[in-house]
Amino acid sequence: MADLHTVNKSPFEKNSLEAAIRFSLAGSCILLIEDAVYGALRGTRVEEMVKAAMADKKVYALQSDLLARAIKDDRLIEGVGVVDYAGFVDLVETNDKVQAWL
Amino acid sequence: MKLAIQVNEGPYQHQASDSAYHFAKAALEKGHEVCRVFFYHDGVYNGSRLTTPPQDDRNVVARWVDLAEAYDLDLVLCVAAAQRRGLVDDGEAKRNAKDATNIAPRFRISGLGQLVEAAILADRLVVFGD
């Protein structure tokens, strides 16, 4: 039983990323889209929270939203996967269901 | 895979409709089925044919219409949300005695049951909102 949790809010604006992490089970995937991709950055105050989540969950960020926000791969927390929309679709297919944390 | 997509926000104000569009397009291009796109809350504004974005910007409404043309998509505006926000088709104009319509081609107005039904029929419901 694994779910895909999508998050679209900057973690500095709203607690959606925190909620997604808190309410998702081990083995879940978390996909950061729109302003949530700021949560994938190294050196922020949420970095430790994201790293801790990555102990038993997989974190991805959407490529086009990273590029739009000037986030290069070398600024990402190590281990964060980058996917395009086709990869987003694959994540939806390989997980049991999708839950949006708005 | 059969997908149902829910869009909760209008065009331009929020990225949700853009994300939903790109997701739907990618899924369709991979050969998946999108059985319904349901527009709820301010998402019903995606179905106004009267939008006129500047020429150097994307046309969110036209993009949905074109995608629906290409893949015969079912684009549904929630009737309760549409009535609140002034999205009108011929049937609604007649029922509520409105002097105009503004719904874009390929969109239709229907009840919330269409969202629930799509969630039951589809393998996955994917929600885009604020």
Add this chain to the structure above:
Amino acid sequence: MPTSKKFMYLNRRAPYGTIYAWESLEVVLIGAAFDQEVSLMFADDGVYQLVKGSDPSEAEMKNFLATYRTLGDYGVRHMFVHQASLEARGLTQADLIEVAWEDLDTEQEVDNIVEVVDTDQAACLIAESEVVFSF
């Protein structure tokens, strides 16, 4: 309908400030006709939706608190409230409305289907459901 699915409506927004709480409640009401197994989860600011005693008449907003009380009649079997979200807001279950439920076929009755759950329980309940509606 071909199948019956476990539906979860996830409510994380306060009422009145935005229309999300009310319009998501409308989906629950309509969804009753489809005879699914329906649960609601209230977390984060969503717990404010169930606080007793709201009076939006001065604000000239629609009062939909009464509608929550009828949800048992609309096939809703569980209304879960996240404990830590309540505590973070200085609330307890005593601040929340009660919602009764009765199975008309078996006459089985439940006085209150509003149930406070901890984070692990909430996570499992969300994971066990087959469709999650987010608004």
